Amino acid sequence: MSEHPHDPGQLLGRLLGPAEDELSCDACFEALDRYVECELAGGDADGLVPGMAAHLQGCPACREDHESLLAYVRSEEGR
């Protein structure tokens, strides 16, 4: 989803964060590698790591780290 900082709906979403229970940043980092591999294998990553998807929605730093790892491992698999 593209970011429009002045879009009221997106602003509200960033202010309130996810409604669901979510992991902490430390727990997110701990599980990030197996979550990404499960995604790349087409598995149920959100079932494997409950609370990860909500955290990635709420935490911009962890979201960027997730996107980076996903893209890099995917690129490595294609080498």
Added chain:
Amino acid sequence: MVLLTLSPTLDADSRSWVTRLRSPDREAAARDLHGLLLRAARHEIGRRARGGWDGDLDDLARQSADDALVAILRKLDDFRGDSRFTTWAYKFALLEAGVKMRRRAWQRREVTLDPEDWGRMFDTARGPDEDAELRELLGAVRAAIATALTAHQRQVLVAIVLDGVPIDVLAERTGRTRGAVYKTLHDARRRLRAQLAADGLVIG
């Protein structure tokens, strides 16, 4: 003994990495691993730099690989083989590179905590999703930020959400960890949601 804690389905390459990093040949293994980490860090920094590359960025990539290697060797006992070893290792390099690049982008920018005009984003928020209900909800959130949050929660929420300060930059400037800063943001969001519910407003 340590290898018994690894997943029995772990691939041979991952098992080899762990074995080598625990063997008398560990220095050679660490050099090899550093090469992988450096490649990952350069990739990430190059991507974030959007094409430009110079000595400073290469220094940043080397620092990222160095810091990642230290963290990996310190946490090697935590690796259980739930993923490939390289995937586990890459996340340390990419984290270090990402944090360093975010901090670099903000190194000459001031972070103003609790600015008096934090409400301006609510006045300028306009977009295709706009409707009266949304506008009412935003007004209630604005009031809740002013009344339902502690001063510290308000500072963190405003800095991250309204001013766009990266969490890692705010953590560095305030001497805290990313996790501690995010916990404050999370608690602030919970308070806002509770206040909206108390006001009888329905939110998704």
